[in-house]
Amino acid sequence: MQELSTTRNNHLIDPSLHVWGWEIPVYLFIGGLVAGIMIISGYFVLKGQYKKNVFSCFHLPHISLALLSLGMLALFLDLEHKRYVWRLYTTFQVTSPMSWGAWILVLVYPALFLNTLIRIPEPFRNRIKLFDRLSERINQHPFAIKNIGVMNMLLGTLLGMYTGVLLSSFGARPLWNSAMLWMLFLVSGLSSAAAFVHLIARDTFERELLAKADNGFLTLELFVFGGFISGLLTSTRVHQEAAMTILTGSYAPGFWVFVIGLGILIPLLIQLLAVNHKVRHSPVAPIMVIAGGLLLRIILVAAGQDTHWTLASFPGN
Amino acid sequence: MNVISRRRFLKISGVTAGVAAAGAGVLKGSQLLSSSDVMKSQGMQRIPTFCDICFWKCGAIATVKDGKLWKIEGNPEDPLSRGRLCPRGTGGIGAHFDPDRLRAPLIRRNDRGKEEWVEVTWDEALDFIAVKMQAIKKSYGPESIAFFSHGIGGNFFKHTLKAFGTPNISAPSFAQCRGPRDVGFRLTFGEDVSSPERTDISNAQCLVLMGSHLGENMHNTQVQEFAEGVGKGATIIVVDPRFSVAASKAKHYLPIKPGTDLALLLAWMNVIVKEELYDKEYVKRYGFGFEQFAASLAEYTPAWAYVETGIEPERIVETAREMARFKPSTLVHPGRHVTWYGDDTQRSRAIALLNALLGSWGRKGGFYTPASMDVPAYPYPDYPKPVRGKVDNPDHRYPFAHETITNGIREATITGKPYPVKGWFVYATNLLHALPNEEETIHAIQNLDLLVVIDVIPSEIAGWADVVLPESVYLERHDDLNVEWFREPFIGLRQPVVESPHDQKPNWWMAKRLAEKLGLGHFYPWKTIEEYFEQRLSAGGYSLETLKKQGIIRGAKQPIYFDEGVPAEFPTPSGKIEFFSLQLAQAGFDPVPRYTRPPAGPPGSFRLLYGRAPVHSFSRTQSNRILSDMMDENEVWINADIVRRYGLKDGEYIRLKNQDNVISNRIKVKATERIRPECVYMVHGFGHTAKGLKHPFMKGASDAQLLTRYSVDPLMGGTGMNVNFVTIEPEATHG
Amino acid sequence: MARFGMVIDTAKCVGCMDCVVACKTENNVPEGFNRDWITTEVHGTFPTVQMEIRSERCNQCATPPCVYSCPTGASHVHDVGGIVLVTKEECIGCKACIASCPYDARFIHPEGYADKCTFCIHRVEAGMDPACVAVCPTHCMHFGDLDDPNSPVSKLLASRKHHSLMPEAGTQPSIFYLT
């Protein structure tokens, strides 16, 4: 029998870490969603779909701008020393994923903005001369448009990866300690984005296409999950214990029911039926996917904070 | 009964030692000063004083920054603290900032115990008290007022009450604490162990701790010396039903069945005598009645003791030999809070006898002879001679009690015999936590015409008072000089470091004012307390200025062992170490300790044990926010196996019910391998029920509340309190 | 280059928490927070029990993930002795450093910035021991330069068995526990 006790009882640290509540998962989720959207809309732009008045090209960029700002707001709300937030931009810390994230966002905004300029949304047209002129210029150069597409896809990928790398860089939290996490978050971001477009697109072709893509992303996500978990399970005992918190521990019900079941398997099934025209397309599946994506972040952020290296000093607990 | 009670420690005459001390001290003192000059420029002041979070009286230096108290540290010049305070001392500044403090004098305005008050002025409060006192004096005589007091702060009230004419002055440190030990040692060596204990822990090569849980019990110098011993590789033997912190440092941990220590002691002595391992020359030279003593040990074999104590005979023999190997530098620690089972004086005497066999009394690594500086008492007028004797111990029922028995006063207050007690003054002792059986204390209080409580926080006892007098905490006041008896003699000064935040006053001011209102002003010929210090110090040849600057005046080192020239004298009736005690035999007690098995508890119950946590003092520190931040509530230690069998979980709340159906406040389970399965343990002082103690109110459980039974020591009247048994009650049924 | 460290003798430590209290008062650590704390590890079955008591705090890691994860550079390694410090005016309170510390040594000060043990740099630079070391009644804590082979801390490490906390986490702690 072993007893381990500590007199430390710090607010938000003990008995287990919970420095991050809903804000960071929301931020990570929106970051992933926007990343996915950027990849999708970038892809559509690249493929010349912007000529066809496709929803993805037409509406996604400015919706992303709004979403991203919402995500940034969530991040800002989480900061405890808010009036110093500008400190993020007086330095670049190479070793800090958060610093990378801050600067990536500096690039993401203009990329999205340029994407918006390809077709300025109706209410904003003919308002600001400069924008209208820029938009005209861009539209005169198909090459530039292609580059904007590529830039959006690239930065989207970086952003999506970043949301996972941020967590996996915290060596102190064994659950996050996986090289698969960036892939997981990227793929999950893509599936949420696909579901999102699926949900709000008007064009049936586009919807059909995205439902199919989403099925692909969801299937891929399952594989990545498999890799993520088996990676932990084949690592040290500390990592095995960490994996157990979501597999069998207190986060297991949430994980299995909401993330895997309602967030991936069931919508996958529904959409498979839908693309094979066994059932009609409905918002149910995409909503489940999006909610699943959010819950994935919430559960991983919470469970990760609960995992710890302390066990390492307890052989054969 | 004629008990010899000469205090025969060395007293050194002031002037020469003072000069020597000044020589040594001035340099350090000026260092202290020069550093404080630097600090002053940064808005900092360093003021020496001594700590009052317990009764060890460590010398300290407080730092005040921009007029605000910042921190308190040990005074390097002080032999007790050696420059380092214990955690309670370090956190002592929390007493000054405590938001729960009493702020103004209070007079009760509803039934006793309802804790409803009117705030009054000091004059109103003291006039009220003086009038009541005169009335009691008129109807019952001045002896009908009793004083309960703990610590040096009570000295001036003692003076006022003696001047008023009462002999009934008591402290829980006798009958609830070290009384049996001091009586046991007196009966054997003719002298007390006293406080600070004259134990030479740092030089002991073998240290035996029987329940003394040093490291949790934080009496500073002892803990420091204990750690020194551990560092030097001393052989440590710990006897405790609980795997204490000290046990974790021990070479031999003996997990004894509670209440059977005397059996172990007798068996150890049996081995040491039978194997002739004792210090023969010492015993021959200084011992009295050794033959009879040796003969009476024959029946107490290790095999016999095994049945009683649960400790294997081989381990008893092995540890006995280990003790003998290091004699005379083997110290069997006499303990301090020894009022456990009611046979405590005889157990303490057995400890004394074991030390005598090992020749450790008067020897290096055993018990040294303390010395003190010669600072004469203030030349007050003689006190009036009480017409009646003390009320606590009629007909010398407890023939060997050499101090007043608190519970004796309580009993007299209930019965009115030998004469009625109608007024209590209570200074710095929370009687409801300190005395076993709360009900009796409350019963006694209900018989009073006047209960005055002088406290710093609204404690449980203050809740029952007619008048509550709010005192300045130790950091805000002067107290009497500490003329310490110690390994090296010294004088310590307590002086204010910061001002009191509200209308609190120091005890000397209250006691003096009260005396004046009682027409006893001539007992206070001095105007300010500094005048009082000046008078005493200059009579001894010391300077108040130096003392104020340094906080400490040290005397020259004195011989402290027999080898160094301390005369080997034993003020017992025989003038020797009494292995066999005629005075005990004459009084009808066992002249050599005999063992009786402690009565078992009801089936399915656990013996309730209690002790100290390093960050709290009794029931007085739980509202100190710095210390409560370290430990906010106590837990009940239960053997992990039992916890499993009861289907409980570590950290879960339960309640304890004692044999008399008293149910505790809720308390967390600590499931642990560190305790025997037949007992449970908790830290004393929690579970406060006084409404004014906002922060600690109902946090944790009170051991005192569960101690409805106590077993009185027939030799000296102390209250053995480890005789209560509890069962485990689920919290849900009481939530 | 000096590298400050602590060597703590668990054989002597009694777990009294004086080090914790002293840190509180010295550094005005607010109620509800501790920069240092006591961990007790108990092994065995009654009465054959072993117990190690440790006074713990930020390990002042030589490879400090908290510094690596800080996006603003508020968490940094100080020039003197390799002490890891936080500049409160640069800290945005993002808590990345907290999440990255395997020892949970940090917390958010009620004023919003990340806080933790500073090795009492204000005392050390004035030639004094840290408050916790200076107060310890058992003298079980030692502070000094780990890079100087003649320092008392280095000598203790050379002569006694010791361990550090979670070496697997790869942070290279500067606090060592003698056993």
Ligand SMILES: Nc1nc2c(c(=O)[nH]1)N[C@H]1C(S)=C(S)[C@@H](COP(=O)(O)OP(=O)(O)OC[C@H]3O[C@@H](n4cnc5c(=O)[nH]c(N)nc54)[C@H](O)[C@@H]3O)O[C@H]1N2
């Ligand atoms: N931190 C702190 N330190 C203090 C104090 C404080 O309030 N706080 N108070 C001071 C004062 S005045 C006193 S008197 C001392 C008291 O401290 P000590 O005299 O050292 O100890 P006790 O309180 O008598 O006993 C508690 C220990 O005895 C063990 N014990 C219980 N029953 C038995 C038994 O039958 N046999 C044996 N061998 N052991 C048993 C318990 O498990 C526990 O470890 O502490 C002093 N030091």
Ligand SMILES: Nc1nc2c(c(=O)[nH]1)N[C@H]1C(S)=C(S)[C@@H](COP(=O)(O)OP(=O)(O)OC[C@H]3O[C@@H](n4cnc5c(=O)[nH]c(N)nc54)[C@H](O)[C@@H]3O)O[C@H]1N2
């Ligand atoms: N159940 C149980 N009973 C015990 C013990 C136990 O362990 N368990 N231990 C026993 C022992 S060893 C002892 S020594 C006694 C100790 O018994 P007490 O000395 O009575 O100890 P406390 O319970 O701390 O009560 C001290 C009271 O003094 C007040 N006080 C503190 N500072 C000051 C001050 O500066 N001025 C004034 N006027 N008041 C102040 C506190 O607020 C508190 O109300 O208890 C004994 N009784």
Ligand code: SF4
């Ligand atoms: S032992 Fe601790 S509480 Fe007692 S006087 Fe010394 S420092 Fe103060």
Ligand code: SF4
């Ligand atoms: S002050 Fe010293 S003995 Fe006490 S807990 Fe801290 S390190 Fe251990």
Ligand code: SF4
């Ligand atoms: S212990 Fe934690 S806070 Fe301290 S240096 Fe190491 S990683 Fe950073």
Ligand code: SF4
């Ligand atoms: S909380 Fe402050 S110190 Fe910590 S990583 Fe964020 S900015 Fe850096």
Ligand code: SF4
């Ligand atoms: S070194 Fe200073 S800041 Fe660090 S734990 Fe010790 S006292 Fe606190």
Ligand SMILES: [Mo]
């Ligand atoms: Mo005591």
